[in-house]
Amino acid sequence: MRRFEATQLVLRLAGDSPIVSNLGPSSDELWHAGHRDRNFYTYGNMGLCSSIALGMAMATDEQIISLDGDGSILMNMGTVASIGREKPKNLTVIVWDNEQWGQTGGQTSHTGTGTDLEQVARSCGIARTKTVTDLEDLEAAVTEALASDGPNFIVAKIEEAGYLSVAPVEPEFTLYRFRNTFVAPRQPGD
Ligand SMILES: Cc1ncc(C[n+]2csc(CCOP(=O)(O)OP(=O)(O)O)c2C)c(N)n1
Numbered sequence: 720m721r722r723f724e725a726t727q728l729v730l731r732l733a734g735d736s737p738i739v740s741n742l743g744p745s746s747d748e749l750w751h752a753g754h755r756d757r758n759f760y761t762y763g764n765m766g767l768c769s770s771i772a773l774g775m776a777m778a779t780d781e782q783i784i785s786l787d788g789d790g791s792i793l794m795n796m797g798t799v800a801s802i803g804r805e806k807p808k809n810l811t812v813i814v815w816d817n818e819q820w821g822q823t824g825g826q827t828s829h830t831g832t833g834t835d836l837e838q839v840a841r842s843c844g845i846a847r848t849k850t851v852t853d854l855e856d857l858e859a860a861v862t863e864a865l866a867s868d869g870p871n872f873i874v875a876k877i878e879e880a881g882y883l884s885v886a887p888v889e890p891e892f893t894l895y896r897f898r899n900t901f902v903a904p905r906q907p908g909d
């Protein structure tokens with residue numbers, strides 16, 4: 720399964736739900752799949768995608784989707800434990816697992832040498848977990864996740880297939896646009 724097609728699929732299933740995306744190609748491909756104000760691109764801050772998504776899920780009743788990366792979540796595995804402890808019903812983490820730190824040269828990550836992130840999530844107390852390798856199973860897993868109480872943790876095995884162009888997004892504008900979708904616009908005279 721290619722990450723871009725998988726991202727297009729998740730975007731279609733997400734409706735209006737906020738999506739937080741990992742740095743680099745995960746954010747670039749989300750932008751190419753469909754830029755929208757409720758995409759929260761996390762350029763630069765490796766390891767914090769699902770931490771930010773956890774905070775959002777605890778602050779709202781809306782469904783929050785995190786599109787994380789294997790190398791990034793391995794670097795901050797404590798966030799999986801925090802998700803397992805807090806158990807937000809409205810959080811779905813999807814890990815694009817290409818078994819490498821792709822952006823820094825394609826070095827094999829721990830998931831390529833035996834670490835099973837689904838089992839990590841389970842051992843952290845996350846009951847609803849899946850590992851999927853094709854688009855059909857991803858669609859079933861995400862559809863089920865968004866329709867039931869979470870937290871949900873889906874490991875999606877990805878074949879790395881090169882990169883699209885870097886998305887022209889600025890973190891400040893991402894924050895501004897994203898926040899404004901939660902706040903009623905001011906009316907004249909307010
Ligand atoms: C704290 C920190 N350490 C290292 C980096 C350098 N870096 C950027 S992306 C990346 C790899 C991320 O791996 P993964 O989450 O699996 O995403 P992939 O590149 O495979 O899409 C690294 C090591 C960084 N941006 N921040």
Ligand SMILES: [Mg+2]
Nearest residue numbers: 789790819821
């Ligand atoms: Mg990776």
